[in-house]
Amino acid sequence: MGVTDFLLLSCLGFAITAHAQNCAKPTGGPNMHLKGEDILKETFADGDRAAFECAAGYMSAGGSSSITCTAGSWSTVTLKCERKNCGSPGEVPNGQIHYPQENLFGDYIEITCNEGYRLVGNSRITCGAQGWMGRLPRCEVAKCDEAPQVTDATFTPYKDPYDYGDVVQYSCRNGLTLNGSASIECSDDGTFKPAPPICTRVQCEDLDIPNLDWISGSRPPHGYKAILTYRCRTGYRMVGQPTLTCDINSKWSPGLPRCEMVTCNPPHLVVNGTFNPVKDVYKYGDRVQYSCNTNFRLSGSNSASCSDDGTFKPGPPTCTMIICNPPPPGANRIISPVKEVYKYKDVVQYTCPKGFKLSGSNSASCSDDGTFKPAPPTCTKFIPPPQPDIYCEVPHVEHGYLVHDDRPLYRPNDKVTFKCRSFYDMEGDSTLTCQADGQWSPPPPKCAYSHGKVAGVVVGVIVLVVAGAAGAAIYKKKKKQRFRKNNNGNSTNDKGGKSVGDAVGLMETPTGNGQTTEDKLPVGSANEV
Numbered sequence: 001m002g003v004t005d006f007l008l009l010s011c012l013g014f015a016i017t018a019h020a021q022n023c024a025k026p027t028g029g030p031n032m033h034l035k036g037e038d039i040l041k042e043t044f045a046d047g048d049r050a051a052f053e054c055a056a057g058y059m060s061a062g063g064s065s066s067i068t069c070t071a072g073s074w075s076t077v078t079l080k081c082e083r084k085n086c087g088s089p090g091e092v093p094n095g096q097i098h099y100p101q102e103n104l105f106g107d108y109i110e111i112t113c114n115e116g117y118r119l120v121g122n123s124r125i126t127c128g129a130q131g132w133m134g135r136l137p138r139c140e141v142a143k144c145d146e147a148p149q150v151t152d153a154t155f156t157p158y159k160d161p162y163d164y165g166d167v168v169q170y171s172c173r174n175g176l177t178l179n180g181s182a183s184i185e186c187s188d189d190g191t192f193k194p195a196p197p198i199c200t201r202v203q204c205e206d207l208d209i210p211n212l213d214w215i216s217g218s219r220p221p222h223g224y225k226a227i228l229t230y231r232c233r234t235g236y237r238m239v240g241q242p243t244l245t246c247d248i249n250s251k252w253s254p255g256l257p258r259c260e261m262v263t264c265n266p267p268h269l270v271v272n273g274t275f276n277p278v279k280d281v282y283k284y285g286d287r288v289q290y291s292c293n294t295n296f297r298l299s300g301s302n303s304a305s306c307s308d309d310g311t312f313k314p315g316p317p318t319c320t321m322i323i324c325n326p327p328p329p330g331a332n333r334i335i336s337p338v339k340e341v342y343k344y345k346d347v348v349q350y351t352c353p354k355g356f357k358l359s360g361s362n363s364a365s366c367s368d369d370g371t372f373k374p375a376p377p378t379c380t381k382f383i384p385p386p387q388p389d390i391y392c393e394v395p396h397v398e399h400g401y402l403v404h405d406d407r408p409l410y411r412p413n414d415k416v417t418f419k420c421r422s423f424y425d426m427e428g429d430s431t432l433t434c435q436a437d438g439q440w441s442p443p444p445p446k447c448a449y450s451h452g453k454v455a456g457v458v459v460g461v462i463v464l465v466v467a468g469a470a471g472a473a474i475y476k477k478k479k480k481q482r483f484r485k486n487n488n489g490n491s492t493n494d495k496g497g498k499s500v501g502d503a504v505g506l507m508e509t510p511t512g513n514g515q516t517t518e519d520k521l522p523v524g525s526a527n528e529v
Helices: 003-019 451-485 500-504
Strands: 032-034 049-054 058-060 066-070 081-083 095-098 108-113 117-120 124-128 131-133 138-141 153-156 167-172 177-179 183-186 198-200 212-217 227-232 236-239 243-246 258-261 273-276 287-292 296-299 303-306 318-321 334-336 347-351 356-359 363-366 378-381 400-402 415-420 424-427 431-434 446-449
Touching: 049 058, 108 117, 167 177, 227 236, 287 296, 415 424
Parallel strands: none
Antiparallel strands: 032 049, 049 066, 058 081, 095 108, 108 124, 117 138, 124 131, 153 167, 167 183, 177 198, 212 227, 227 243, 236 258, 273 287, 287 303, 296 318, 334 347, 347 363, 356 378, 400 415, 415 431, 424 446
């Protein structure tokens, strides 16, 4: 056998082998399956044909339903399957058909009845493989059976049956209250709506709440919808609502109030001040007193009370440092010391320049109202009287006296001389000269009490008293002797003189008014002892 023959036989064998290859069970497109006996076969021989058909509810929309097995492979499936259309479902008298989707296989429609009609049948119908699944419902005129009975109540009107929209009214017998709707209506589903009411006896209890006073409203017994208005007594605060209504359940709505005692937290602290008394909690009407620290002034009310809203009223005061602006300037008035601001009780001194006379107080202090008191003085120019009328008044020197004449007035250049009385020493010049301005120069002296002189005089007086006592004793002795010699019984002092004790009585002694007994002795113009 030649090479050519061998190759030809080999090709023919390969072709026969390839042509004889089987095909597995084919798979169709969406919504289709194998048709007839092909469903039972698992393999198909080379050259076999297989046929498809659309699934239930689907129908062919074109393409070949057959495919062929060739050398182990199937030809392409061209069949197309689409959902069946159920078409129009028809009409529902006195009702409406709604299409939420389409009218294709698997879709559904919904049916509703017009107002006053009720649905008899299914309200939803689905499009099936053989068309619409089920019959269309019908819409019948809505009617209701006899109205429901309510214990202890009557109703109107009475009908049997009731048409759609008919209304039934209920009313309770005397003393009872209707709980629920007083009227019900025949609805489109053949029932009355809402549910019928019930009759109940409503009576709310009379209130007895501490510190709560009735203002207006119902008196017992309190029936349905009775209204009461209350308020708490002074010093108490209401927790709850002041107006109550008796509800259908014989309860006061919205709940019983209560009266709590009004309390206040401590008032706010006052900077640079304080308040009294201090407590953790204050009751209504409690009062506190405010005060400021030293050198501070209170601005506002000095007291506050715990009020009915739980706060202290009026608000707290303030304590501000007491300061005074400088005293107002005045013509020719000199102020010392000079400051921009003066504190409480600071003192200023006023003086006038030479040739001016001060009228008013020469000092003032910063007072608690922030002003200087007393009012500032004035400085007026000193105008001497005309020359013929210029004079000086006699100055007063306590415990002193004029050496010469004691005239009430002296002319310029007149001189006077003073001396101090016993037991006093002079401080200053004793001789003064009347000036042209009516003033004495130098200023009048002072007479100061001298303890040394008084001590010396007291010692001298003691010596004189002792000596006088001794002399008096001798005198009495001699007098007795003479008395014995005197036959006529008369006792006399033959010399008729005074005793030493009498002489001592002539010594000057201080008196309570600062004068001395020598003022009573007319010894010269100087009255010297």
